[in-house]
Amino acid sequence: MKAALVGTDGTLLHEARRATGRERGADAVVETILGFAADLRAHGEEHLGESAVAAGVAVPGIVDAEKGIAEYSANLGWRDVPLRALLGERLGVPVALGHDVRTGGLAEGRIGAGRGSDRFVFIPLGTGIAGAIGIAGVIEAGAHGNAGEIGHIVVRPDGPDCSCGQRGCLETLASAAAVTRAWAAASGDPGADAADCAKAVESGDPAAIRVWQDAVDALAAGLVTALTLLDPATLIIGGGLAEAGETLFTPLRAAVEERVTFQGLPHIVPAALGDTAGCLGAGLLAWDLLSTEVSA
Numbered sequence: 001m002k003a004a005l006v007g008t009d010g011t012l013l014h015e016a017r018r019a020t021g022r023e024r025g026a027d028a029v030v031e032t033i034l035g036f037a038a039d040l041r042a043h044g045e046e047h048l049g050e051s052a053v054a055a056g057v058a059v060p061g062i063v064d065a066e067k068g069i070a071e072y073s074a075n076l077g078w079r080d081v082p083l084r085a086l087l088g089e090r091l092g093v094p095v096a097l098g099h100d101v102r103t104g105g106l107a108e109g110r111i112g113a114g115r116g117s118d119r120f121v122f123i124p125l126g127t128g129i130a131g132a133i134g135i136a137g138v139i140e141a142g143a144h145g146n147a148g149e150i151g152h153i154v155v156r157p158d159g160p161d162c163s164c165g166q167r168g169c170l171e172t173l174a175s176a177a178a179v180t181r182a183w184a185a186a187s188g189d190p191g192a193d194a195a196d197c198a199k200a201v202e203s204g205d206p207a208a209i210r211v212w213q214d215a216v217d218a219l220a221a222g223l224v225t226a227l228t229l230l231d232p233a234t235l236i237i238g239g240g241l242a243e244a245g246e247t248l249f250t251p252l253r254a255a256v257e258e259r260v261t262f263q264g265l266p267h268i269v270p271a272a273l274g275d276t277a278g279c280l281g282a283g284l285l286a287w288d289l290l291s292t293e294v295s296a
Contacts (some may be wrong), residue, residue, distance in 0.1 A: 001017065001018045001019070001020050001032070001033065001036060002015065002016075002017050002275065002276070002278060002279050003015070003016050003017070003018075003036050003037065003040050003279060004016070004040075004276070004279035004280070004282075004283060005040060005043070005044050005048065005052060005283075006279065006280060006282075006283025006284070006286070006287075007283075008287055010107070010110070010111040010280055010283065010284060012276060012279070012280060013044075013048060014040075014043060014044070014047070014048070015276065015279060016036075016039075016040060016043075018032065018036055020032070020076070022075065022076055022077065025077065026076060026077040026078035026079075026081070029076055029077075029078070030078065030081055030083070030086065033057065033083070033087070034086060034087060034090045037055060037057070037087055037090065037091060038090055038091065040052070041055075041091060041093075051093075052091075052093060052286075053093060053290065054093050054094045054095070054096070054286035054287065054289055054290050055087055055088075055091055055093055055094070055095045055096070055282075055286050056095070056096045056097075056098065056103070056281075056282035056283055056284070056285035056286035056289070057083060057084075057087060057095065057096070057097055057098070057282055058097075058098045058099065058100045058103035058104070058278050058281060058282045058285075059073065059076075059083065059097070059098075059099070059100060060073050060075060060076070060099075060100045060101075061073030061074065061075070061076065061078075061099075062145065063097060063098065063099040063145060064145065065096075065097050065098055065099070065141065065145070067084075068082060068083060068084025068085060068095065068097045069081065069082055069083065069084070069097075070083045070097070083095075083097055084096070084097045094286070094289050094290065095286075095289075096282075096285035096286050096288065096289040097285075098281065098282065098285050099141070099145070100278055101122075101124060101130040101131065101132050101148070102132045102139040102141065102148065102281075103139075103277075103278055103281035103282055103285060104122065104124065104132065104238075104273075104277035104278045104281050105120075105122035105131075105132025105133075105134060105139050105148075105236075105277075105281070106132070106134070106138075106139050106281040106284055106285065107273055107276075107277045107278070107280040107281035107284060108120075108122045108132075108236050108238065108271050108272065108273055108277055108281075109122065109132075109134035109137070109139070109236070110137060110284060111273075111280065111284075112236070112271060112272040112273040112277065112280075113234070113236045113269045113270065113271050113272040113273075114134060114234050114236050117134075117232075117233045117234040117267075118134075118135070118136050118137065118233070119134065119135060119136075119230070119231065119232045119233045119234070120134040120232050120233060120234040120235070120236055121133055121134070121148070121150075121226055121227075121230060121232045121234075121235050121236070122134065122236045122238065122271070123150060123223075123226075123235065123236065123237055123238070123239075124237075124238040124239035124242075124271070125174065125175055125176055125219075125237065125238070125239035125240065125241035125242060126175065126176050126177070126239040126240050126241075127175060127176065127177045128151050128171045128175055128177070129150060129151030129170055129171035129174065129175045129222075129239075130148060130149065130150070130151055131148035131149065131150035131151070131226070132148050133147055133148050133230060133232075134232075150170060150222055150225075150226050151169060151170050151171035151175070152164050152166065152169045152170070152171070153169065153170050153222045153225050153226070154166055154167070154168050154169055154170075155168060155169070155170050155173065155218050155221040155222050155225075156168035156173060156218065159172060159173060160172040160173070170218060170219065170221075170222035173214070173215060173218035173219075174215045174216070174218040174219035174222065174241075175241070176193075176194045176239060176240040176241045177194075178215060179194035179197055179211065179212070179215050179241065180192070180193040180194045180197075182197075182211045182214070182215070183196060183197035183200075183208065183211050186207045186208070186210070186211050187200070187207065187208075194240060194241055194244075195240070195243070195244070197211055197212060198212070198244035198247050198248070201244075201247055202247055212247075212251075213251065215241075216248070216251045216252050216255050217255055219252060219255075220252060220255035220256045220258075220259055221259065223235060223252075223256055223268075224256060224259045224260060224263065227256075227260070227263050227264070227266055228263050231263070231264060232266050233266055233267065234266055234267045234268075234269060235266045235267070235268045235269070236269055236270075236271050237249070237252070237268065237269070237270055237271065238270070238271030238274075238277070239271075242270050242271060245270070249268065249269075249270065252268060253268050256268065
C-alpha cells in the first residue's frame with residue numbers, strides 16, 4: 001500500500017508505504033487501510049501543522065466510484081466494501097473513491113506526461129494491461145465502470161487463452177508478465193524476466209529480439225485499435241515494461257506508425273510519475289471533490 005499527503009497543486013508532501021497483508025483476509029486489509037489513513041492525517045497535523053481536509057483512495061478491481069463502494073477485487077478477496085463511508089467515518093472528512101489505473105491516469109494526464117493534452121490514453125504494462133481514457137481533464141469510466149480495458153482487446157484470435165475467457169488478448173502477448181513467460185521459455189531460464197529480456201535485446205541476442213519484437217507488434221496492434229476508436233493526442237505508456245526506455249519506445253513508435261492509415265498519429269511517451277501516480281491521483285480526486293462541493 002502506498003499513501004501520501006498531497007498539496008493543492010499536486011505536490012507530494014509526504015509518502016509512506018505499508019505491506020498490504022492480503023493473506024490476513026479482506027477485513028484485515030480494510031482495517032489496515034483505515035488505520036494507515038488515520039496515521040497519515042496525524043503525520044500532517046504533527047509535521048505540517050494542519051490536518052488533511054479530504055481524502056482520496058484508489059483500489060484495484062471493480063469500483064463504483066459514485067456510490068463509494070469497492071465492489072470486487074480478486075487479489076484482495078473483498079466484495080461490496082463501502083470504503084468511502086468507512087473512511088469518512090474514521091477520518092471525519094469528505095472521501096473520494098477511484099479505480100487504481102484510472103486514478104493513476106488522472107495524475108499522469110493532469111500533472112505528468114500528459115500535461116497540456118486534453119485527449120490522452122494512459123496504459124500501464126505490468127502483470128496485465130489496463131488503460132485510462134482522459135478527456136478534458138477527467139477520466140472516462142464508461143457506462144458500467146469498465147472503460148479503458150485495452151488489455152482485453154483481441155489482437156490474435158488464435159493466441160493464448162486469457163483469464164477473461166477470450167483468446168489472444170493484448171495482455172496475454174504484450175504485458176510484462178507475457179514477455180517474462182516468453183523469455184523464460186526461449187532462454188531456458190525459468191527465473192528470467194522481462195527486464196532480463198530487455199537487457200538481452202540491448203546486447204543483440206537474436207532470441208531476445210524475436211521475443212521482444214513479437215510483444216511490440218502485438219502492443220502496436222492494440223494501440224492502433226485504441227487510437228482508431230479514441231483519437232488521442234497522447235499515448236502514455238507506463239508500468240514495468242516501460243522501464244526499458246527506448247528499447248521499447250523506438251520500435252513501438254515505428255510499429256504504430258507502420259500500421260496507421262487515416263488515423264492521426266499520437267505522441268507516444270513514457271509515463272512520468274512512476275509508482276507515485278496512484279497516490280498523486282488519489283490526492284487530485286480529493287481536491288476535485290472539495291472543488292465540486294464548493295461550486296455546488
